Amino acid sequence: xxxxxxxxxxxxxxxxxxxxxxxxxxxxxxxxxxxxxxxxxxxxxxxxxxxxxxxxxxxxxxxxxxxxxxxxxxxxxxxxxxxxxxxxxxxxxxxxxxxxxxxxxxxxxxxxxxxxxxxxxxxxxxxxxxxx
Amino acid sequence: xxxxxxxxxxxxxxxxxxxxxxxxxxxxxxxxxxxxxxxxxxxxxxxxxxxxxxxxxxxxxxxxxxxxxxxxxxxxxxxxxxxxxxxxxxxxxxxxxxxxxxxxxxxxxxxxxxxxxxxxxxxxxxxxxxxx
Amino acid sequence: xxxxxxxxxxxxxxxxxxxxxxxxxxxxxxxxxxxxxxxxxxxxxxxxxxxxxxxxxxxxxxxxxxxxxxxxxxxxxxxxxxxxxxxxxxxxxxxxxxxxxxxxxxxxxxxxxxxxxxxxxxxxxxxxxxxx
Amino acid sequence: xxxxxxxxxxxxxxxxxxxxxxxxxxxxxxxxxxxxxxxxxxxxxxxxxxxxxxxxxxxxxxxxxxxxxxxxxxxxxxxxxxxxxxxxxxxxxxxxxxxxxxxxxxxxxxxxxxxxxxxxxxxxxxxxxxxx
Amino acid sequence: xxxxxxxxxxxxxxxxxxxxxxxxxxxxxxxxxxxxxxxxxxxxxxxxxxxxxxxxxxxxxxxxxxxxxxxxxxxxxxxxxxxxxxxxxxxxxxxxxxxxxxxxxxxxxxxxxxxxxxxxxxxxxxxxxxxx
Amino acid sequence: xxxxxxxxxxxxxxxxxxxxxxxxxxxxxxxxxxxxxxxxxxxxxxxxxxxxxxxxxxxxxxxxxxxxxxxxxxxxxxxxxxxxxxxxxxxxxxxxxxxxxxxxxxxxxxxxxxxxxxxxxxxxxxxxxxxx
Numbered sequence: 103x104x105x106x107x108x109x110x111x112x113x114x115x116x117x118x119x120x121x122x123x124x125x126x127x128x129x130x131x132x133x134x135x136x137x138x139x140x141x142x143x144x145x146x147x148x149x150x151x152x153x154x155x156x157x158x159x160x161x162x163x164x165x166x167x168x169x170x171x172x173x174x175x176x177x178x179x180x181x182x183x184x185x186x187x188x189x190x191x192x193x194x195x196x197x198x199x200x201x202x203x204x205x206x207x208x209x210x211x212x213x214x215x216x217x218x219x220x221x222x223x224x225x226x227x228x229x230x231x232x233x234x
Numbered sequence: 235x236x237x238x239x240x241x242x243x244x245x246x247x248x249x250x251x252x253x254x255x256x257x258x259x260x261x262x263x264x265x266x267x268x269x270x271x272x273x274x275x276x277x278x279x280x281x282x283x284x285x286x287x288x289x290x291x292x293x294x295x296x297x298x299x300x301x302x303x304x305x306x307x308x309x310x311x312x313x314x315x316x317x318x319x320x321x322x323x324x325x326x327x328x329x330x331x332x333x334x335x336x337x338x339x340x341x342x343x344x345x346x347x348x349x350x351x352x353x354x355x356x357x358x359x360x361x362x363x364x365x366x
Numbered sequence: 367x368x369x370x371x372x373x374x375x376x377x378x379x380x381x382x383x384x385x386x387x388x389x390x391x392x393x394x395x396x397x398x399x400x401x402x403x404x405x406x407x408x409x410x411x412x413x414x415x416x417x418x419x420x421x422x423x424x425x426x427x428x429x430x431x432x433x434x435x436x437x438x439x440x441x442x443x444x445x446x447x448x449x450x451x452x453x454x455x456x457x458x459x460x461x462x463x464x465x466x467x468x469x470x471x472x473x474x475x476x477x478x479x480x481x482x483x484x485x486x487x488x489x490x491x492x493x494x495x496x497x498x
Numbered sequence: 499x500x501x502x503x504x505x506x507x508x509x510x511x512x513x514x515x516x517x518x519x520x521x522x523x524x525x526x527x528x529x530x531x532x533x534x535x536x537x538x539x540x541x542x543x544x545x546x547x548x549x550x551x552x553x554x555x556x557x558x559x560x561x562x563x564x565x566x567x568x569x570x571x572x573x574x575x576x577x578x579x580x581x582x583x584x585x586x587x588x589x590x591x592x593x594x595x596x597x598x599x600x601x602x603x604x605x606x607x608x609x610x611x612x613x614x615x616x617x618x619x620x621x622x623x624x625x626x627x628x629x630x
Numbered sequence: 631x632x633x634x635x636x637x638x639x640x641x642x643x644x645x646x647x648x649x650x651x652x653x654x655x656x657x658x659x660x661x662x663x664x665x666x667x668x669x670x671x672x673x674x675x676x677x678x679x680x681x682x683x684x685x686x687x688x689x690x691x692x693x694x695x696x697x698x699x700x701x702x703x704x705x706x707x708x709x710x711x712x713x714x715x716x717x718x719x720x721x722x723x724x725x726x727x728x729x730x731x732x733x734x735x736x737x738x739x740x741x742x743x744x745x746x747x748x749x750x751x752x753x754x755x756x757x758x759x760x761x762x
Numbered sequence: 763x764x765x766x767x768x769x770x771x772x773x774x775x776x777x778x779x780x781x782x783x784x785x786x787x788x789x790x791x792x793x794x795x796x797x798x799x800x801x802x803x804x805x806x807x808x809x810x811x812x813x814x815x816x817x818x819x820x821x822x823x824x825x826x827x828x829x830x831x832x833x834x835x836x837x838x839x840x841x842x843x844x845x846x847x848x849x850x851x852x853x854x855x856x857x858x859x860x861x862x863x864x865x866x867x868x869x870x871x872x873x874x875x876x877x878x879x880x881x882x883x884x885x886x887x888x889x890x891x892x893x894x
Contacts, residue, residue: 367620368619368621369620404615428598436602437608440575443572443575446614446617448621469554469558476569477581479547481573487536495587
């Protein structure tokens with residue numbers, strides 16, 4: 103059903119296997135998700151995407167759970183089925199409660215609503231919102 | 235430049251004025267933003283939108299600043315200029331630092347990237363991501 | 367400011383002029399809008415787009431004003447500034463009142479909201495919604 | 499398959515049940531759709547969404563069938579599978595013929611096409627489209 | 631599962647059959663794809679869409695394979711499942727290798743990422759990017 | 763007008779300056795574009811984005827001009843003003859003619875149209891489009 107054949111560890115190139123190894127070690131999991139098995143056809147993109155994810159989603163200025171919830175919000179906005187399931191699961195694993203998920207969805211819904219009210223009525227940006 | 239004439243307080247209907255009054259009292263501001271002046275042509279939608287915003291964005295399961303950052307993330311994803319400026323300003327007013335904004339943008343960019351990798355390659359959703 | 371130079375009648379090719387003539391005659395206007403002047407660099411796309419617009423937006427199964435409002439709704443959803451202004455103007459020219467525009471925007475906002483609630487929570491499609 | 503467990507009437511909170519009762523009475527149906535059963539985890543969002551839908555989609559400045567077709571148009575534009583099925587079914591229940599659905603889709607397709615032609619070529623908005 | 635019943639040749643109107651015949655002859659295939667069987671409910675839209683596709687996707691200023699890959703890129707960006715499968719298949723039939731598909735996806739991902747960084751941070755367009 | 767202050771070379775951190783230097787050397791330009799000056803607030807994201815761009819958009823399986831045109835196509839689809847101007851300029855610098863740009867836009871328009879016809883009518887994916 104995938105557009106490209108999913109590559110399991112034994113079918114992957116040495117470069118792809120090295121990324122798989124790092125994903126498994128970092129996440130302490132026995133196998134990588136289907137997303138990575140699809141990307142494994144292109145070891146450079148596989149590595150770049152994984153390195154970006156590690157750099158961006160790890161500890162930083164924002165709490166990792168907050169960042170995971172932002173990811174869920176964007177995935178729902180874009181209608182990405184795979185990402186909605188995988189990042190909601192990741193957010194739950196990081197402690198998101200069902201009540202938090204529901205409140206997150208309320209924000210997602212409302213932002214998508216008012217984005218279109220603004221794009222349809224096109225009020226000018228208020229002067230006080232513009233950085234000096 | 236707005237698609238509809240912006241309605242100032244003196245031009246607004248009594249029903250719209252009542253909402254303006256509540257916005258000003260709740261936010262402790264002297265005037266409402268242009269967004270509300272555009273919505274004032276339809277007092278029902280003005281009231282409903284404002285009541286929703288108060289209910290959703292106030293204290294709850296998630297921190298109000300987190301919710302404001304989710305709003306910024308969605309506005310950038312949808313390309314809503316007005317919302318990007320107004321909600322970034324709101325998040326800053328609630329304490330978002332420039333470093334937090336930049337990290338938020340990194341998450342927004344990455345989520346939009348991997349959403350398309352998943353939508354283009356279409357790996358099946360892993361069984362463990364599916365709720366029982 | 368346009369990505370391509372706008373082509374006025376005197377600069378356009380004979381094939382593009384023929385389309386300009388038909389637009390002006392059909393709409394009873396002295397000049398064509400900037401959209402067509404941009405498309406005039408490619409007479410085939412200019413003609414195809416204009417012929418499609420005439421065929422789709424004219425009288426048919428749906429009222430022309432209804433179709434123009436659907437166009438406005440989609441333009442606001444997609445965040446197309448040019449299209450929002452031009453099709454709102456067209457809908458007004460066909461009789462859309464300010465109250466109708468505001469109610470249309472309320473539908474646009476709500477549909478964009480519930481689209482994301484459904485895409486984030488992913489309830490299965492109810493059996494009765496599926497055509498036999 | 500749903501991201502959250504669907505809540506049937508017997509599993510729902512009293513607040514959610516009250517909304518379910520109103521939906522069933524208003525629509526004269528024996529049970530609510532899956533969308534509402536997913537939202538029932540958050541009675542506040544359930545109530546707010548239902549009240550908005552009742553207020554916006556009922557009789558007003560625009561014909562209810564026209565509003566339902568606008569909903570279908572936006573759902574197809576956003577690629578929301580659940581919403582496309584449920585609102586197309588709702589529009590058919592309100593009298594939309596197959597010929598009207600097909601013509602609606604033609605408008606949806608065309609608007610999405612010209613939105614991108616305008617966003618790619620970026621002609622300036624014509625002066626006559628700008629409200630005074 | 632389709633929103634409208636798929637119309638096979640024997641169920642289609644003479645006008646739709648004529649388009650089916652042209653698709654089969656042009657593509658040298660025994661039957662048309664499901665997309666066309668859905669559109670067949672509206673012979674005018676069926677014909678217009680097919681004629682547009684023939685005109686746009688055939689030989690021209692750009693290589694047909696390049697155009698097919700652009701189609702894939704947009705389908706992944708918009709999250710259109712049907713289009714992603716059908717146009718990836720078409721691109722492969724025109725010679726796209728798996729390595730080219732993966733590199734295309736890398737561009738798609740990156741463009742969607744930087745589009746949002748630009749839409750969130752809103753740097754002004756540099757003067758040198760604006761056509762004279 | 764930018765959401766964050768643009769950082770010129772003299773205001774940027776040493777880490778950001780190093781990236782600026784690489785951009786200028788690679789592209790043989792006297793200064794970097796505004797996009798990079800906005801990203802400079804976060805040297806990690808600045809470096810990651812620039813390194814990704816160099817890796818993805820350089821020579822590979824696809825011609826660099828083809829990749830630049832795919833970038834333009836996605837930017838127009840997403841309605842990103844900055845990206846549309848900057849990547850159209852980049853494609854022209856790499857040799858894209860006006861006729862090629864117009865044909866590209868025709869593909870962009872058509873793909874956005876048929877994506878919605880498919881998402882609105884939801885024909886099942888044909889068996890032959892599914893990889894084995």
